[in-house]
Amino acid sequence: MEKQLAELQEVIPKAGKLNEKVSRSEVGWHVDHSLKVLNNICLELKKSSPEDYKPSFSFKKLLVLTLGKIPRGIAKAPKGVRPPMEIKEEELYIQLENAKSLLDEIKRLPEKSNFEHPYFGRLDLKTSIKFMRIHTEHHLKIIRDILTN
Incomplete structure (x- = not known):
């Protein structure tokens, strides 16, 4: 995730850039949202009770985690x-x-540390980290498109 964070940092000075052909939101919106997601998930993982973790199935979760992509314009x-x-x-x-x-900090958490995703259900530490990478990349792709189109 270091490369993704470095790229987010690199585009902060371009926060006001907008390209409505790509997104109704400016670059800064995508950066802010991505960072809020990372920070909130990490905080939830830290305060979770690993002993209470119970895996849950979600077709949407399976699809996103398998493909490694989030379709654009579907979720809010x-x-x-x-x-x-x-x-x-x-x-x-x-x-x-x-x-x-x-x-x-979350690198040192127990495997069963977890958080409740609003669409995918409960995710353990490993799955949470994978989701954070996919989600951040989703928004970085949008940012790249805003800046190049």
Whole structure:
């Protein structure tokens, strides 16, 4: 995830860029949302009770994790990870540093640490990390398209 975080950091100065042919949201929205997702998942993993973990099946989860892609324009960001109306670059840098720290911390968590995904159900640590990579890459692809089209 280091490369993904480095790319997010690289595009922060371009936060105001918009290309409505690609997305109705600016680059900063995608950066903010991606970082909120990373930080919130890490925090949930840290405070979870590994002994209470019970795997759950979801066809959507199986599809996304198998293909390693999230289709564009289908899901809506849950309220807790939606960016504010005004996105400030300095806030993005703070969230980025927080994400780096939290991602380092979760490496030492028990395997059964978990969080409840709004569409996929309960994910253990390994699956959560895989999802975070897929989700971040999804938004990085959108950002790349905004910046090149």
